[in-house]
Amino acid sequence: QVQLVEFGGGLVQAGGSLRLSCLASVRTSSIYAQYVMGWFRQAPGKEREFVGAISWSGFRIQYADSVKGRFTISRDNAKNTAYLQMNSLKPEDTAVYYCAVASQPMATFPSEYDYWGQGTQVTVSS
Secondary structure, three states: OEEEEEEOOEEEEOOOOEEEEEEEEEOOOOOOOOOEEEEEEEOOOOOOEEEEEEOOOOOOEEEOOOOOOOEEEEEEHHHOEEEEEEOOOOHHHOEEEEEEEEOOOOOOOHHHOOEEOOOEEEEEEO
């Protein structure tokens, strides 16, 4: 059983920053106890897009080319929380952002993730 809730979405101007948080509730005995946290986004009329992922240890992090150098993923396992720091935001970053959990490392496709948060809207104005 995994439950996820996201915080931090909002409206910002191009060039601004937002920090998204994802609080996870995971049972100790679950196969997801040492979970991989992924971040995805979906704009209206478009398919869900991989943003990045971080391993349980935090030592393996992967980013989509479109956000590399601007976004930073981190996690605090003591707080069961993952973060997506978004800097230098562009209008094309506008989307609903989701965090998700996978039991296997460094998954990059939505179908590889088993549990999802409710999503949080990020809107970047020009």
